[in-house]
Amino acid sequence: MRAESLKNAVVIAIFLLSFKEGAAADLTRGHSIAVRWCSECHMVAPGQGHGSDAVPTFAEIKASDRLDEAQLTAFLSAPEHSRMPNLSLTRAEIADLVAYIKAQRKVGRNSGD
Numbered sequence: 001m002r003a004e005s006l007k008n009a010v011v012i013a014i015f016l017l018s019f020k021e022g023a024a025a026d027l028t029r030g031h032s033i034a035v036r037w038c039s040e041c042h043m044v045a046p047g048q049g050h051g052s053d054a055v056p057t058f059a060e061i062k063a064s065d066r067l068d069e070a071q072l073t074a075f076l077s078a079p080e081h082s083r084m085p086n087l088s089l090t091r092a093e094i095a096d097l098v099a100y101i102k103a104q105r106k107v108g109r110n111s112g113d
Contacts, residue, residue, distance in 0.1 A: 029093070030100025034058065037087055038097075046105075055083075059104040072098045 034044040043051035044058045051057070061067055067075070076094045080086055089097065 025095040025099030027096070027100050027103055030096035030098070030103075033089070033093055033097045034100055037089075041084075044100075057104075058101050061101055062104040069098050069102060072101060 031045070034042075038044050038058075039048060039051065041052045041055050042058055042061075056064070061072070073094055076087070076089060076097065077091075
């Protein structure tokens with residue numbers, strides 16, 4: 001009986017640890033997603049050589065009072081975006097991208113600093 005309880009405790013601990021690891025957003029993956037899917041229009045990182053002046057930079061999105069993490073997640077989860085292509089991102093990819101956006105620091109549009 002005691003061995004069974006210990007076994008169950010170990011299984012639960014492993015499950016909880018793996019859930020916690022999987023739930024944490026990954027900034028490196030968020031950067032990769034941003035470069036691959038967003039950088040054609042958005043300035044996603046300092047020093048980026050191209051982007052559109054018609055859309056906000058990731059630093060501007062981060063600074064916006066209207067877009068907190070929950071609102072960004074909901075927006076990116078929606079099947080259709082107003083002027084954006086349907087990216088069909090997984091929940092984990094959305095979490096990574098949102099974490100990357102929220103980690104941006106304020107930089108000038110043309111300065112690259």
